[in-house]
Amino acid sequence: MKAAKNVYDYIDSAPKEIQAKLKELRKIIKEVVPDAKESISYGMAFYAYKGRLVYFGLQKKHIGLYIPPPIIENHKYDLRDYKTTKSAIHLSLSQKLPVALIKKLIKARVKHNEANKLKTSDKKIHTCSRGHKYQSSGPCPICWPGNTKKKRSLQLLDLLPSLP
Numbered sequence: 001m002k003a004a005k006n007v008y009d010y011i012d013s014a015p016k017e018i019q020a021k022l023k024e025l026r027k028i029i030k031e032v033v034p035d036a037k038e039s040i041s042y043g044m045a046f047y048a049y050k051g052r053l054v055y056f057g058l059q060k061k062h063i064g065l066y067i068p069p070p071i072i073e074n075h076k077y078d079l080r081d082y083k084t085t086k087s088a089i090h091l092s093l094s095q096k097l098p099v100a101l102i103k104k105l106i107k108a109r110v111k112h113n114e115a116n117k118l119k120t121s122d123k124k125i126h127t128c129s130r131g132h133k134y135q136s137s138g139p140c141p142i143c144w145p146g147n148t149k150k151k152r153s154l155q156l157l158d159l160l161p162s163l164p
């Protein structure tokens with residue numbers, strides 16, 4: 001297939017008999033994650049939701065459904081009848097799409113991405129020794145207004161019990 005500008009073009013440029021399958025796959029993804037952002041990435045249909053969600057692309061003999069690790073690894077048993085790699089499932093061109101399974105995997109990826117987002121936002125919130133909460137890295141901007149270089153002395157102060 002030649003380079004497509006969007007997923008609509010991408011599906012449109014596929015062989016006629018496969019288009020219905022690709023459209024169904026797109027519908028499944030949109031049903032599970034209506035807010036996912038759709039684009040073309042690495043020459044494939046790509047969906048983002050709080051990070052990378054899922055890709056799909058037509059290969060010579062199958063449709064590749066790509067879900068970044070560890071989702072496929074975590075669903076090995078569900079996927080035992082399919083050819084898989086660490087990040088891809090080979091969907092047969094001649095068989096019906098395993099709709100329930102695809103939905104399950106995408107939902108797992110959504111959960112994974114949501115948990116990741118929480119973790120990174122947690123990391124960004126610091127509490128200084130006087131109890132101020134702040135987001136930037138380095139010394140507390142309330143205790144040290146306009147000063148982000150006195151890391152060393154702050155660390156010393158942090159070791160002292162806080163005074164009333």
Ligand SMILES: [Zn+2]
Pocket residue numbers: 128129130131132140141142143144
């Ligand atoms: Zn402070």
